[in-house]
Amino acid sequence: MAESPDNKTGLAGVAAAAKQAPGRGLPPVHLWHPAHCGEIDIVIRRDGLWMHEGSPIGRAELVRLFSTVLRKDDDGYVLVTPGEKLSIQVEDLPFRAVSVTRRGEALVFTTDVGDETEAGAEHPIRVETDPETGEPSPSVHVRAGLWARIARPVFYELVEMAGVEDGRLTVRSGGVAFALGPVGAGVE
Template identity: 65%
Template sequence: MTAQSSKAGLEGVAAAARDAGTRGLPPVHLWHPAHCGDIDIRIRKDGVWFHEGTPIGREALVRLFSTVLRLDPDGYHLVTPAEKMRIQVEDAPFIAVRVDRVGETLRFETNVGDVVEAGPDHLIRVETDPVTGEPRPYLHVRRGLEALIARPVFYELAEIAEPRATPEGEVFGVSSNGAWFPIAAAGSVVA
């Protein structure tokens, strides 16, 4: 994609997201435009969005783009009714930056303003780095898109975690909306 077409595509995505955003999240799962190519947008593993190597400094623009992000079998795309452009995502597209316990619910907020209640439709999962043993916790946000749970937020989960006997042994976990999520094996250390 050329610099000129990239700029035009970026402006088209922003315009479509703005138009759809007045009615809540756009129905990107219903849009099936032709693939227009790749656009030089990258979401770094710390949640910072870049366009053509430069951080996108306008928070409102990042939030806008996040509403038209979709995960397809061939990768992440910004999607409008007329365009579909692949972007690069180093890890998860969002970061869970806050968690609050509201009654029996864990309510998370992401770096792009999504508010998600963990439960059967919004699972928490933890991967463990095979080399370092370090946990990488994630929260399902919407339609296959996940948020990496920030380290301070994961520490908050570890503080409220309770042990539970499982076939694999005792595991610490948290519950929310009637679902229980294992976050660490007993005796493990949250790094």
């Protein structure tokens, strides 16, 4: 069945919805509540690579476009448009924080899809630790329940910026202190 320009479904519908407001920021996915239409064979791998039907999505612009209509609902990750809601798989977290810069008193993270997030009360940094290996697993909140895994080199930068408070390596951003881990626990 041919798609009409006004009635796009699947990938075409997602792409069309994401282009709705160019230059105006992110689409208002929190306002869209269509019926769940099923699954689409998109997987965001642990390493941040977006796959469609087993093949990498090679165009960074397309990945960015899809990332703008990504939402986390109670039943998992979905790509959402005004007319469709399609489940996708996410192996770890949907984004990777690939750089951090200090702007005044703020730490600003950039993700692999081009989002910038200023760490603070609304965008916390969290560090979970593997109970068996003791290895830290850091992340930062990006938007609306979507988190970015902080890449290892970026985490090392944070450790270099950290001070010691109450026996813990700590960074501050947006007036909030974020503990990276205890001194001497593998985050030095």
